[in-house]
Amino acid sequence: MSWLLRRLFGRLPIGWLQLTHNRTRFAAALAGVAFANVLVFVQLGIMNSMAAATLRPYEFFQADLMISAEDANAFNEGGNVxxxxxxxxxxxxxxxxxxxxxxxxxxxxxxxxxxxxxxxxxxxxxxxxxxxxxxxxxxxxxxxxxxxxxxxxxxxxxxxxxxxxxxxxxxxxxxxxxxxxxxxxxxxxxxxxxxxxxxxxxxxxxxxxxxxxxxxxxxxxxxxxxxxxxxxxxxxxxxxxxxxLRIRSYADAAQEDLRYQQTRRPTGIIFGFGVLIGVLVGLVIVYQVLSTDVADHLREYATFKAMGYAPRFFLGIVLEEALVLGIMGFIPGLIVGTAILTLMGAITTLPLTMTPFMAISVFLGTILFSALSGAIATRRLAAADPADLF
Known part of the structure; x- marks a missing residue:
């Protein structure tokens, strides 16, 4: 890993070396990121299964238009026609x-x-x-x-x-x-x-x-x-x-039903907040790890700052740590999340599966919130005066 990062960044992988210096804390940080990923995967899987279950009965029929009662927000709701x-x-x-x-x-x-x-x-x-x-x-x-x-x-x-x-x-x-x-x-x-x-x-x-x-x-x-x-x-x-009467195309009726379930029904709103909470948990965990790491090595960073290194140098180190945590924490999160969704799908018969879109979306989101956490953690360095640290 050290050799790969050296080739990628064109310098000594300081961020990787700082993270792995304390292996216990590094493992705990990866576990925290993986947990946040699992939480997001499960919530996304439930949201996707709700969408699939909502649209499933529409697939039993073929029509161009559908006439429904005024209060028919869903396929199985509303008055008679x-x-x-x-x-x-x-x-x-x-x-x-x-x-x-x-x-x-x-x-x-x-x-x-x-x-x-x-x-x-x-x-x-x-x-x-x-x-x-x-x-x-x-x-x-x-x-x-x-x-x-x-x-x-x-x-x-x-x-x-x-x-x-x-x-x-x-x-x-x-x-x-x-x-x-x-x-x-x-x-x-x-x-x-x-x-x-x-x-x-x-x-x-x-x-x-x-x-x-x-x-x-x-x-x-x-x-x-x-x-x-x-x-x-x-x-x-x-x-x-x-x-x-609500006179709509059959396809529009299905999509309106889906939007209703996702944005107005309590279950859809709860699952949406679950995804948001998972993202926030991952953001806080990565920020806490990086902030603690910056505090532990503040004197070393101050020395670099006194030698004339630009702020982007420190940002690069912290972002390196964030990317390492995001990528390495995503892998176990993907494995555990897939296993949990598969088990839940087998027990409930709901369409709970790990899709490529989910995996890619969560991976990109993990990299994004890791980088954001790293950028926030470096703010302390930007305000630090090397003369005050010795």
């Missing part, structure tokens, strides 16, 4: 098809582990609104009380899910009815439920007798090829007689 707006929307020449979408939570009380499915009621006669892997089995939902289960749901054994097929369906009791799962799809547990389930709209209404077929949660629309969604939205806002 009258089906008559679907009929009015179909009057637009660019709207080719539409489907009402029903949402509700269905519990499955099991002897091993209770499961809560975020359940979607769809019209099996409109498979074009479903993702391709789900649309292939959509005809199975035409049978009353038929269902498609999320094979990645928490509490559902993988071998049990793998055995579900039309020839060997799985029946279970819920909401006072017997549902039969004939197929599965890939979903995964989220923050609001253990997994997902798809049923026909008629089966959904049988599970929720208080709901009406004339009041779905959302209305999905498809447009003719080449149609401009923004122009269609503008026309629909004048065509539909309820001005309070």
């Amino acid at each position: 009258a089906r008559q707006w679907l009929l009015q929307a179909m009057a637009d020449p660019d709207v080719t098809d539409g489907m009402g979408l029903f949402l509700g939570n269905v519990p499955w009380d099991r002897a091993t582990k209770d499961i809560t499915f975020a359940t979607f009621g769809v019209d099996p006669a409109h498979p074009a609104f479903l993702a391709s892997d789900i649309a292939a089995d959509a005809s199975l939902l035409q049978v009353q009380d038929a269902a498609m289960l999320d094979r990645l749901a928490r509490g559902l054994a993988r071998n049990e899910a793998a055995a579900i097929r039309p020839q060997s369906p799985l029946s279970f009791e819920t909401q006072g009815r017997t549902l039969t799962a004939y197929a599965t799809f890939a979903g995964g547990g989220g923050f609001g439920g253990d997994g997902y389930m798809l049923v026909s709209d008629q089966t959904f209404l049988a599970l929720f007798p208080a709901r009406s077929s004339n009041a779905p949660d959302h209305i999905l629309l498809t447009l003719r090829p080449g149609a401009d969604p923004s122009q269609v939205i503008a026309r629909l806002k004048t065509l539909i007689s309820d001005p309070s």
Whole structure:
């Protein structure tokens, strides 16, 4: 390492030699930087998993536009939408098809582990609104009380899910009815439920007798090829007689849901503050180490200053120490952070993974806050008078 730093800086690696002079303190400093990295990795991983879980149900469907109630800030929130707006929307020449979408939570009380499915009621006669892997089995939902289960749901054994097929369906009791799962799809547990389930709209209404077929949660629309969604939205806002409805492109609805979860929901704000706290912890740790090192070698620095060395020389030494701490502390932080996210992902079935973007972002952030800590630590040297130090 000493040889590499000598080649990199073109001088004796004073910063490295000062850090490694006290190996115990050097190891403690690296552990502190690694801990800050682990904290940031875990918080970022949870934030990313929340984003993935928020967008995941949107991936089950295909649509160009979505009509929702005024208070529908998220996919699973808000009031119902009258089906008559679907009929009015179909009057637009660019709207080719539409489907009402029903949402509700269905519990499955099991002897091993209770499961809560975020359940979607769809019209099996409109498979074009479903993702391709789900649309292939959509005809199975035409049978009353038929269902498609999320094979990645928490509490559902993988071998049990793998055995579900039309020839060997799985029946279970819920909401006072017997549902039969004939197929599965890939979903995964989220923050609001253990997994997902798809049923026909008629089966959904049988599970929720208080709901009406004339009041779905959302209305999905498809447009003719080449149609401009923004122009269609503008026309629909004048065509539909309820001005309070939220008429958006399907992609915009997903992004608005994500922003809502990240900036207005308590969980998103808490995770964001967790990342900030991790950065501040790393900043304080590196600053404390460098400040202590500067104080311990203040006489040596004063000698250099009296010999005429410029302030950038001292800044270079302290920045060298900061970079060493940042880089060498990042490596164990990356290893431990990846292990923790992998373990958490296996236990919770949330999409908790270490991504290249996360690794690069945290690495650059570590170098940045290390350099910032070093720059702050050298302020004491700039104000020091060599004559006062002897």
